[in-house]
Amino acid sequence: xxxxxxxxxxxxxxxxxxxxxxxxxxxxxxxxxxxxxxxxxxxxxxxxxxxxxxxxxxxxxxxxxxxxxxxxxxxxxxxxxxxxxxxxxxxxxxxxxxxxxxxxxxxxxxxxxxxxxxxxxxxxxxxxxxxxxxxxxxxxxxxxxxxxxxxxxxxxxxxxxxxxxxxxxxxxxxxxxxxxxxxxxxxxxxxxxxxxxxxxxxxxxxxxxxxx
Numbered sequence: 675x676x677x678x679x680x681x682x683x684x685x686x687x688x689x690x691x692x693x694x695x696x697x698x699x700x701x702x703x704x705x706x707x708x709x710x711x712x713x714x715x716x717x718x719x720x721x722x723x724x725x726x727x728x729x730x731x732x733x734x735x736x737x738x739x740x741x742x743x744x745x746x747x748x749x750x751x752x753x754x755x756x757x758x759x760x761x762x763x764x765x766x767x768x769x770x771x772x773x774x775x776x777x778x779x780x781x782x783x784x785x786x787x788x789x790x791x792x793x794x795x796x797x798x799x800x801x802x803x804x805x806x807x808x809x810x811x812x813x814x815x816x817x818x819x820x821x822x823x824x825x826x827x828x829x830x831x832x833x834x835x836x837x838x839x840x841x842x843x844x845x846x847x848x849x850x851x852x853x854x855x856x857x858x859x860x861x862x863x864x865x866x867x868x869x870x871x872x873x874x875x876x877x878x879x880x881x882x883x884x885x886x
Contacts, residue, residue, distance in 0.1 A: 706857075707739050707781060708746035710807045710822045713859065714779050715750045716877050717820065718805060721778035723753045725804075727768055727795075728783040731760040739783040762791050769798040777804065784809040784823070792816055805869055811860045814885060819865045825856040825882075858882040 711724060726743060728736040740756055747754045755775055757768040765788075772780060782788055782795055789812070796818045799806040808814065808821040862885040866873050878884060 706809065706823055707783065708742040710781055710809070711743060711746045711750065711752065711754075713820065713822055713877070714781065714805070714807050715752065717871065717873060718779055721752065723755070723775070723777040723779075725772045725775065725777035725780040726754055726756045726783060727759060727765070727772075727780060727788070728756060729760050729785040729787050730758045732785055732787075735783060735785045760787065762794060765791055765794055766798065769802055772804070773802050779805040779807065781807045782809065782813070792818075800865075800868070803869060805866075805871060811858065811883070814860045814862045814865075817862065817865055819862055819869065819871075821858075821860045823857060825858045861885070 707726070714724060715721060724747070726740065728739050730736055743754055746752075755777070757772055759765040759768040780799060788795060789810070792808075792813050793816060795806070795808075796813055796816045799818065805819050806813075808818050809823040811821050811823075814821045859881045860883045861873060861878065861881045863873065863878075864886060
């Protein structure tokens with residue numbers, strides 16, 4: 675399983691017929707930030723500034739995360755500023771810098787470090803009263819505001835199917851690298867109320883799950 679494009683980082687030469695005895699699942703966490711910015715704008719139509727947190731130590735996730743954001747930002751008349759963090763301590767420093775820039779919201783990039791430090795990220799967003807968008811539901815279940823990304827439960831079921839096929843002797847070249855077939859929007863209404871936000875009814879209606 676990977677959050678970076680396996681073709682771009684050289685793991686395989688093709689999604690459909692993977693070589694080098696490698697196959698698996700590609701989580702589209704780095705291709706979704708533009709859509710997540712759109713959802714933030716729908717939630718906060720008066721927002722002007724969005725901070726973006728990335729891990730510069732991992733170019734495979736950082737590059738794609740910021741690649742399409744300027745285009746999305748211009749379309750929505752948003753100003754975007756990128757903040758870097760490669761350790762837990764640097765996450766705290768990044769949020770301190772964000773508070774000086776005074777963003778209206780923060781978008782947390784997809785990165786393994788940020789998954790490990792999700793409790794810290796959720797706590798810092800709450801401390802600074804920042805509406806935050808994350809790339810998987812774990813953050814929202816931990817008290818974060820909103821997430822948009824792959825349905826990991828559905829993906830793990832697919833992993834089980836692949837493991838079964840491999841154990842039965844299937845070759846990697848016959849097992850295409852899979853991408854998410856289902857994306858989910860999760861909103862924590864309790865967190866929205868703490869932040870003083872009224873979630874638009876149409877956005878709530880589109881949510882796959884609302885935590886109350």
